[in-house]
Amino acid sequence: MDNSLRSPRYIQVYAAIRDWIYQGTYKPGQRLPTESELCDLxxxxxxxxxKAVDMLVDEELVVRQPGRGTFVVEDLADAPVVGDMEQxxxxxxxxxxxTRVARAEVQEQVADAETRKDLRLADGARVQRASHVRLLDKEPIGYVVTYIPADLDVRFDLNELNESPMLxxxxxxxxxxxxxxQVITATLADGRxxxxxxxxxxxxxxxxxxxxxxSRRRPVERLVAWYRAEHYHHHVHLTRKSR
Amino acid sequence: MDNSLRSPRYIQVYAAIRDWIYQGTYKPGQRLPTESELCDLxxxxxxxxxKAVDMLVDEELVVRQPGRGTFVVEDLADAPVVGDMEQxxxxxxxxxxxTRVARAEVQEQVADAETRKDLRLADGARVQRASHVRLLDKEPIGYVVTYIPADLDVRFDLNELNESPMLxxxxxxxxxxxxxxQVITATLADGRxxxxxxxxxxxxxxxxxxxxxxSRRRPVERLVAWYRAEHYHHHVHLTRKSR
DNA sequence: GGCGGCAAGTTGTATTAACATCATGACCAC
DNA sequence: GTGGTCATGATGTTAATACAACTTGCCGCC
Known part of the structure; x- marks a missing residue:
């Protein structure tokens, strides 16, 4: 590593590995050199x-597997924007x-085909379906429907749902x-x-x-919502760690 | 710090400071204890x-100022989702x-009011305005207009713009x-x-x-675009660092 | 009074070291 | 053969330490 450059060493290491990945030196699914090998290199x-590999993990360019090694992710092509869920x-x-909710409903029912597919449920599996209209100053801004697998063994009643969002x-x-x-797109209001x-x-x-x-990658909730465009602006702020 | 818990210490420290911030123990703009004070605490x-503070910085809950200290960000209220721009x-x-472009145009002109405001330009300041329709398999999927301050001293010609996106x-x-x-919302197609x-x-x-x-927070590009909803799905993937 | 420089305090970067946790395959006992 | 155990090597976590870069305010010199 050249110390005369202004950028810190961990940035140089990060950039080098990142370029390996984008230039195909290490291909999707392939294992990177171990950390101690990288240290030597x-x-x-x-x-x-x-610290360099941490940055790549944050970008979801690589995944670490304790005891096995660090691997280039499989689907480089159309990786979605990655962010922090805490926010x-x-x-x-x-x-x-x-905000307040109106027209809240909750019931247990047999999952429809799309919900079964998304929640990876078997035919005839049951879900809790909750829906409500969300109000801002008595004005409806969105209609939200959520589905929870029944076998998650978590039950909701209307009072709770009036108080707090499902999540x-x-x-x-x-x-x-x-x-x-999260997938966001535009649509038009139908009659309902x-x-x-x-x-x-x-x-x-x-x-x-x-x-x-x-944390075991099992789906626990499916949410579908429609918001009035004038009341919903999806705001994303992206920053760059380096050059 | 309790070592008997399964979660690592840096996660515990992270959660503690995060809760301080959300519960108002440290308010927006206020300085956190120095790192060595936190170590003692x-x-x-x-x-x-x-490592704990790094996580808070990634979330943009706090900002570090070398030589001064670490401060709670000013605008906690409606912080947008934060992600990585590299992606x-x-x-x-x-x-x-x-994709391909059609109807590409580029010209230098006096900035309109909205562009001036967004790019923080003075009255009468000039910008380069470039616009094009983006085609996927000869089908138009979006109309994009970009504005670059003229004093950025970067010039574009149509050939370049046909080849690569402005960014x-x-x-x-x-x-x-x-x-x-980035702000995303829904709208309707007018005649144009x-x-x-x-x-x-x-x-x-x-x-x-x-x-x-x-990197000095000066605006360098303003982009406004409209995409046909069936061809644009904004996909966001969020992960959680901890509990 | 003004200016420069020094000292103190804070974050930024980097090293070495140690132990924990997890996955794997080889080996041994049954 | 089957199953458990152990060694090995990978990542995960944490510590103690050092020095660099930056900000700020103080202090002395001019």
Whole structure:
């Protein structure tokens, strides 16, 4: 490692490994050299190497497997934006405090095909389905439907759901929420949604789908929501660790 | 720190400080105890403390100022989701390779009011405005307009813009891209957009606004885009560092 | 009075060291 | 053969320590 450069060594190591990956020296699924081999290769200590690899892990460019090694992730091609879920949890919690719910419903039922697929359930499996309209200053801003596998053994009643969002409740009930996938797109209000959201048919809506997983990557919640566009702005802030 | 718990010490320290912040023990703008004070408070080494604070910095809950201290960020309330910009850069680069552009235009002009505000320009300041329709398999999927301050002293021609997205070009020309803010919402196609995107008036569109900043937080690009909803799904993957 | 430089305090980077946890395969006892 | 045990090597966590870079305020010199 060249010490005359301004950038710290761990950045240089990070950039070098990152370039290996993007240039195909190490291909998806392949194992990287072990950390001590990397130490020897770059002539740095293990802490420095680990800090570099930590950055790659944060970017989800590589995954570490204790006892086995560090591997380039399989799906480099269309990796989604990666962020920190802690923020979503706080955001949802705040939303729950600053808004009210209306038309709340909850029932246990047999899962429909799409829910079965997303939650990886067998035919005829049961789910808890909860839905509500969310109000900001008595004005409806979104319609939210959530599905929870019945075999998760967590039950909700209407009072709870009026108080806190499902995600907050899940956590409070001890479900170890670990990650989620969020897909956002645009759609139009049909007659039913227009009625629920007090808007006109054809109004622009933000359509959000959320899958929540526990630490063993089992799906624990499926959420589908429609928000009135004028009340929903999905804000993402991205920063760069280095050059 | 309790060693009998399964979670590592740096996670415990992280959670403790995080809770201080959320519970108002340390308020926005306030300085946290110094790292060595934190070490004494929790009875851990500086490495452990730093790792905990690193996590808070990643979440943008606190900012470090070398030589001064570590401070709680000012705007806790509606902090956007924070992620890694490296991924966006790669994504944009791939998009440039997998799609084509049509109706590309570029010209230097006086900035309109909104662009002036976003790019923090004075009255009468000039910008380069570039616009194009992006095609996937000859089908228009989005209409993109970008504004670059003229005093950035970076010039583009149509050939370049046909080849690579603006963000890729900016980086290639040596602009040190450091962070960005992205806001996504839904809207409807008006007559002009419907024509450009080969769709109908009233079709659902994903509306994206992007502000790009350099390492000194100066705005270097403003991007406004409309994508046909069926061709744009904003995918976010969030993971959790701990409990 | 103003300016420069020094000292103290804080974060930034880096090393060496040790032990814990996990996965794997070889080996041995049954 | 089957199953348990152990050694090995990988990542995970933590410690003690040192020096560098930066900010700020104090203090003395001019």
């Amino acid at each position: 770059f002539g740095v200590s293990r802490i420095t190497t680990r 979503l949890l706080r955001k949802v919690e705040r939303l729950g405090k600053n 907050t409740l899940l956590e409070r009930k001890g479900v170890d929420i670990a990650s989620c996938d 949604l227009a009625g629920l959201l007090n808007t006109t048919v054809g109004a622009p809506l933000v359509h959000l789908r959320l899958m929540v997983f526990d | 929790f009875g851990v080494s500086r490495i452990t403390t730093r 966006l850069l790669r994504k944009v680069e791939r998009l440039g390779k997998n 890729t070009l900016l980086e290639r020309k040596g602009v040190d891209i450091a962070s960005c803010d 957009l419907a024509g450009l995107l080969n769709t109908t008036v009233g079709a659902p569109l994903v509306h994206l606004r992007l502000m790009v900043f350099d």
